[in-house]
Every structure is written in C-alpha cells, then in structure tokens.
Amino acid sequence: MLEMLNVHAAKTNLSKLLARVAKGEEIVIAKSGTPVAKLVPFVSVAPSRALGAFRGKIWMSDDALESPAWLLDAFEGVGGTLPPPAPRRRKR
Numbered sequence: 001m002l003e004m005l006n007v008h009a010a011k012t013n014l015s016k017l018l019a020r021v022a023k024g025e026e027i028v029i030a031k032s033g034t035p036v037a038k039l040v041p042f043v044s045v046a047p048s049r050a051l052g053a054f055r056g057k058i059w060m061s062d063d064a065l066e067s068p069a070w071l072l073d074a075f076e077g078v079g080g081t082l083p084p085p086a087p088r089r090r091k092r
Contacts, residue, residue, distance in 0.1 A: 002026050002027065003025070003027050004035065005027060005028070005029055006030055006031070007029060007036075017039060021039045021041055025041075
C-alpha cells in the first residue's frame, strides 16, 4: 500500500522521501486528507542512441560552415550603405 503524508511532513522530510523514491517506493502527498500528488521514481522514456547510427546516410558539404562574404560584410557594416533608420512613432 502507498504511504500517504501531509504537505507539512513532505516538506520537512523531502530529502529522505526522494531517497526512498529513488529506491522504487511511491509516496502520496495529501492536503487535508485528500491526495493531491504522488512521488514516483523517474523512468527515462527516450532510448539511448547508438553512435554512428546515421553514418553513410547523411553528408555535409565542405563549405557548409563557411559564411558567405556578403553576410560577413553585412555584420561588419562594410561594403555598402546602411539602410535608413526606421521612422520613430510619435507618442500621443
């Protein structure tokens, strides 16, 4: 049977409760005698992926990580004129 604790007892003993839950126990937390939460062990749902699973299925060109010159110039503010600033909105 699940152990039921009130909120105050759960707050006071949270570290101990987490250690028990990590060992596989389930604990119910109640407020005024009404169950409101359940502490259960965490189970990972994502399976681990093997390294190299996509080897030979995906490729990347040699220049994929290089930035084009026009983009670098735009960030550095060279090679052209800057656009005019946006018009300011007047406060009413």
